[in-house]
Amino acid sequence: MTPTEFRRIALSMPEAMESAHMEHPDFRVGGKIFATLGYPNKHHGMVNLPPDEQARLVRSAPAIFAPAKGAWGRRGSTCVRLEAVDATTLRSAMEIAWRKRAPKKLLKS
Numbered sequence: 349m350t351p352t353e354f355r356r357i358a359l360s361m362p363e364a365m366e367s368a369h370m371e372h373p374d375f376r377v378g379g380k381i382f383a384t385l386g387y388p389n390k391h392h393g394m395v396n397l398p399p400d401e402q403a404r405l406v407r408s409a410p411a412i413f414a415p416a417k418g419a420w421g422r423r424g425s426t427c428v429r430l431e432a433v434d435a436t437t438l439r440s441a442m443e444i445a446w447r448k449r450a451p452k453k454l455l456k457s
Contacts, residue, residue: 349435351430354438357438358375358442361377362377362446364377370387373385378454381396382442382446391429391430391431392428393430394416395425395426395441395442397426397445398448399423401441402415406426415427
């Protein structure tokens with residue numbers, strides 16, 4: 349997975365837009381961040397998952413997923429090792445993150 353592929357998958361989510369936060373590109377829906385690129389370094393991305401989904405993914409694929417440090421990680425921010433993740437796995441995690449952040453009216457449509 350390259351940063352370009354990560355970005356393409358993030359922007360393929362309905363009404364997703366790219367912005368920036370703390371000098372990293374981020375991806376938002378309804379003004380809320382669901383993914384970030386380049387965090388904690390250029391070899392990673394981040395998806396914002398519900399804590400139960402984060403635990404499931406970290407347990408099933410520890411070479412790919414890890415909680416972010418501190419309070420962000422405890423709230424679901426999950427680091428994704430780009431060189432280890434495939435497009436199908438990332439798309440699945442990204443969809444979960446997108447659904448967590450998408451406005452309810454968008455989820456219904």
